[in-house]
Amino acid sequence: MYEIADKYDVSGLKILSRDKFSRLCIKYWDDGVFPIALEYALSSTPDKDQGLREVLCRTIVAHTTLLNQAATERIFGEHSTFAYQVTGQLAAKLEGLQSIG
Numbered sequence: 001m002y003e004i005a006d007k008y009d010v011s012g013l014k015i016l017s018r019d020k021f022s023r024l025c026i027k028y029w030d031d032g033v034f035p036i037a038l039e040y041a042l043s044s045t046p047d048k049d050q051g052l053r054e055v056l057c058r059t060i061v062a063h064t065t066l067l068n069q070a071a072t073e074r075i076f077g078e079h080s081t082f083a084y085q086v087t088g089q090l091a092a093k094l095e096g097l098q099s100i101g
Contacts, residue, residue: 029059029062035071057086
């Protein structure tokens with residue numbers, strides 16, 4: 001739905017589909033369907049479109065066990081810009097944790 005909304009420039013539908021996608025990521029981050037959604041979202045949207053990518057990045061940063069999955073590693077190898085984005089957010093999270101202690 002997000003891809004179609006982007007193609008036809010329907011910003012309200014794009015926002016709605018991103019919000020629903022976000023809720024699904026919260027619920028299904030540890031399901032086998034998450035890597036499939038990750039791959040599809042990264043393959044079907046340009047790097048400059050951060051709508052779904054930001055949701056995916058937040059999900060991975062919140063659940064770092066996803067980084068131990070072979071599917072995530074393979075996807076990061078294919079989408080280095082996204083991998084760099086996740087790395088940056090993880091570094092920022094660690095920096096914030098260090099300054100608290």
